[in-house]
Amino acid sequence: MGYGSFRGGVHPFRGKDITKEKAISEYLPQGDLVYPLSQHIGAPARAVVAAGDEVLAGQIIGEADGLVSTNVISSVSGRVRTIERRMLATGVISDSVIVENDREYRPAPGIGKSRDPEGLTKEEIRTAVKNAGIVGLGGAGFPTHVKLAPGDDGAIDYVIVNAAECEPYLTGDYRLMLEEPEEILAGLQVLLRLFEKAKGVIAIEADKPEAIKKIKAVIEEKSLSQSAEVCTLKTKYPQGAERNLIFTITGRRLNSQKLPKDAGCIVCNTATVHGVGQAVLKGLPLMNRIITVTGDGIANPGNFRVKVGTNYGELIEAAGGFTAQPEKVIAGGPMMGMALTVPDVPVTKTSSALLVFRKDPVAHVKPGSCIRCGRCVKACPCRLLPLKMWQACKHYNLDLFQRLYGMECYECGSCTFVCPARLSLTQSFKQARMMVSDQRKRAKTTVSDRKKQQSSRQRQKDSQAHTAVTGIFSGCGGAGRDMAESE
Ligand code: SF4
Ligand code: SF4
Structure with a gap:
């Protein structure tokens, strides 16, 4: 299986040797936990607790609010201190529930209750995933229960486990494959129950032979070869980007206007699939993340299982603190992560790594002028x-940016990486894409506002003529508003 690779891409320094042999160790938070209500794509969750309320580990503290939204779960027991606006690692400010940790980790009723997947309907599986607050843990944060409802289950040919982990330095998914391969495959089997025609594919880069061996051994041992197989990918960045992965495995192409389901695929990251298994089979909501803390500026690099909501500053201490005053701290990988100016931000569902470097190679470089070498064109996937x-x-x-298909860019950073003039290409594209998206949203809102005004005028007329059906019309208006908000 597999079409080998995709065109373009780059080969940055891998940096994975620092932590790839470090087993996952559990870190229990000491300070307050911060739970942003907007740590996923879509509408923010709605807080269902208030200051002073007692909460338990696994309890829903923010409820999905809209078609594309998801629950926020408390990962500890304690008391809600307050609800206030806090900054995330991405720089976004979000309303957040702050929980004072009692360090007892008392579970909410029903948490950790095992279930037999054979007795579950598709709807029950999707509801369990929704209640558990699971989102795409590869970084996108798209609510998984929405992804798992593509409309036509029979049109899905492949459920792909994205185990490429192509970002340099990150080893969390790799360790998960080595330490908990049975749980990953159990999660995949749950997903395959939703899509009866689909084949499960675990896509792993060739530079992880131990993980490939481990997953293949479990497939063999549990006699799963009819439903699941490993696809070995060429080691290249950004191999794990959804569009590249789908092309590499199936030969089917997608653009930004299409979704994986349009190519008959459902793609979920390794940790997401693991989380689905935990939620459906063991009744455990999404409360933890595996974070790789690494780089030459940290004393004891490692992989930590961390409660969502933990302060990054605590993680730095857990990894032995800084070896020297670092010039660069990054939340996420070096290609797509965000530089952190303050460590006082929480681990969210989409956090994956904290990189600490003594020197910042970029800070000392002065950008030059484009010399038209074409390297960026060759590198762009x-x-x-x-x-x-x-x-x-x-x-x-x-306008020109859009005519050049700038909105197809998924900000992988490959062009910036190869540019000899050291131009901050990706950063500019990120800003341009944001501005275009804003423009489009504003235009859409204007059109939809106009439509709403028209339909409101129409409703007024209808209401005068047929007062008995007013309730039905106002119900439709509500649903339409939900959809507009969730887009
Ligand atoms: S890689 Fe940099 S210098 Fe070369 S063509 Fe692209 S933008 Fe210009
Ligand atoms: S233009 Fe966008 S997609 Fe292409 S290499 Fe640059 S960041 Fe990646």
Whole structure:
């Protein structure tokens, strides 16, 4: 299986040797826990607790609010101190529930209750995933229960476990495959119950032979070869990007307007699949993340199982603190992560790593001028023209940026990585994409507002003529508003 690889991409320094032999160790938080109500794609959750309330581990403290939204779960027991706005590692400010940790970790009723998957209907599986607050843990944060409801279950040919972990330095998924392969495959079997025609594919890069061996051994041992197989991928960044992965495995191409389901695929990250298994089979909601803390600026690098909501500052202490004053701290991988200016931000569902470097190679480099070498074009996995997109950004020409298919860029950072002029290409594209998205949202809102005004006028007329059906019309209006908000 597999089409080998995709066009473009780069080969950055892997940096995984620092932590790949470090077993996952559990870290229990000491301070307050911060739970942002917006740590996923879609509408923020709605707080269902108030200051002073007692909470238990596994309790829902924020309820999904809209079609694309998900629950927020308390990972500890304790008392709600307050609900206030806090900054996340991404720089986004979100309303957050702050919980004072009593360090007793008392579970909420029903948490950890095992279930037999044979007795569960598809709807029950999807509801269990929704209640558990599971989102795409590879970084996207898209609510998993929405992804698992593509409309036509029979049109799905592949359920792909994205175990590429192509970002340099990250080893959390790798350790999970070595230490808990049975749980990952149990999660995959749960997913396959939803899509009867689909084949399970665990996609792993070739530089992880131990993980490949381990997963293959469990497939063999549990006689799962009819439903699951390992696909070995070429080691190349960004092999784990959804569009690249689908092309590499199936030969089917997608653009930004399409979803994996349009290519007959459901793609979930390793930790997400593990989380689905835990939620459905063991009744455990998403309360932990595995975080790789690494880099030459940290005393004891390692992989930590951490409660969602834990302060990054605590994690730095857990890993022995800084070896020297670092010049760069990054939340996430070096290619797509965000530079942290303060460590006082919480671990969220989509956190994956904390990188600490004594020197910041980028800070000492002065950007030059484009020399039209074409390296960025060769590296771009989306077949774009980064040098031209850069010119468009420089002149604030968003129309040209769109005509150059700039919205197809998924900000992988490959062009910036290869650029000899050290231009901050990806950063510019990120900003341009945000501005275009804002423009489009505003335009959509204007059109939808106009439609709402028209339909409101129509409703007024209808209401005067047929007062008996007013309730039905107002119900439809509510649903439409939900959909608009969730987009
Ligand atoms: S890699 Fe940099 S210098 Fe070379 S063409 Fe692209 S933008 Fe210009
Ligand atoms: S950041 Fe965008 S333009 Fe640059 S290589 Fe990646 S996909 Fe292409």
